[in-house]
Amino acid sequence: DAGVTQSPTHLIKTRGQQVTLRCSPKSGHDTVSWYQQALGQGPQFIFQYYEEEERQRGNFPDRFSGHQFPNYSSELNVNALLLGDSALYLCASSSLQGHLTGELFFGEGSRLTVL
């Protein structure tokens, strides 16, 4: 079992560009959440996908969008990049019953640097 896989692991973009980050959840998991972690801070919830729909959203602008595919994998898109978008982007997966079991798995993250 590969666990949660994210790609790319590192990337550098310039202001104004667009970026797409990808996440494959752990086998058997159907719920994917995305988090942004700035240096020295705890992760901040961006949004959650279940059944190919955005179910919850944190306090992030519309420049942040996402998608979930029928195989439960997910993408995070960020448009019009700002310097402040530089962060580690984490994907977390769980099953529908994850809230009962406490099973929550994180990927290694995608580190985005905006110059």
Next chain:
Amino acid sequence: KNEVEQSPQNLTAQEGEFITINCSYSVGISALHWLQQHPGGGIVSLFMLSSGKKKHGRLIATINIQEKHSSLHITASHPRDSAVYICAVPGEGGYNKLIFGAGTRLAVHP
């Protein structure tokens, strides 16, 4: 005021010491998570607990729901325990929407 606060922010210990990391939260919760983050960035879930105490190896987590406080203890600390330890609580609307503390950076020296 942050909804989840941890103390201390940084902690240095000698190998073998007993370590305590504290977490206080202001929201009503059904459960609290303790997680570990290594320098590479990946996060590993250590515990989810809603009452009392849980133990896994040298790690012990306790929670007092009434006082909205949890502690993570590490007995006989080892350099491989060096990491950032983060507590998190569920936000409104769903389990996966976690509200994280800022983390406690632990360094254990031989």
